[in-house]
Amino acid sequence: MSDSQQIPHTQIDQQVTCSNCAACCCQLEVMLITDTGVPERFIDSDQWGGEVMRRLDDGWCAALDRDSMRCTIYEVRPLICREFEMGSPECLEERRGINTIYR
Numbered sequence: 001m002s003d004s005q006q007i008p009h010t011q012i013d014q015q016v017t018c019s020n021c022a023a024c025c026c027q028l029e030v031m032l033i034t035d036t037g038v039p040e041r042f043i044d045s046d047q048w049g050g051e052v053m054r055r056l057d058d059g060w061c062a063a064l065d066r067d068s069m070r071c072t073i074y075e076v077r078p079l080i081c082r083e084f085e086m087g088s089p090e091c092l093e094e095r096r097g098i099n100t101i102y103r
């Protein structure tokens with residue numbers, strides 16, 4: 001039997017919190033619309049020249065610690081990351097995309 005835990009998708013399954021998630025939302029494109037102090041090495045430009053968070057080839061944000069699945073620049077994380085609401089429809093949609101807790 002596998003000991004991997006499944007990510008709950010709805011409030012009915014179990015409480016939706018970031019601690020039972022795989023940082024699913026940290027695979028989304030994050031535009032930098034204000035300067036919060038993100039280090040240069042994590043900044044890339046998109047095809048229109050706008051600043052975005054750099055992502056690795058597998059799609060995850062370069063600022064994500066892959067062992068703990070926590071943001072390594074939490075104090076200076078972009079505005080979009082601050083506003084992404086846990087439990088929102090967007091959050092639930094992202095959780096649906098990944099079934100197993102990534103640890």
Ligand code: SF4
Nearest residue numbers: 017018021023025091
């Ligand atoms: S905001 Fe939602 S998708 Fe992002 S880490 Fe938290 S629970 Fe997961």
Ligand code: SF4
Nearest residue numbers: 026061063064071081
């Ligand atoms: S900056 Fe941090 S919170 Fe935002 S996508 Fe990257 S790892 Fe996730």
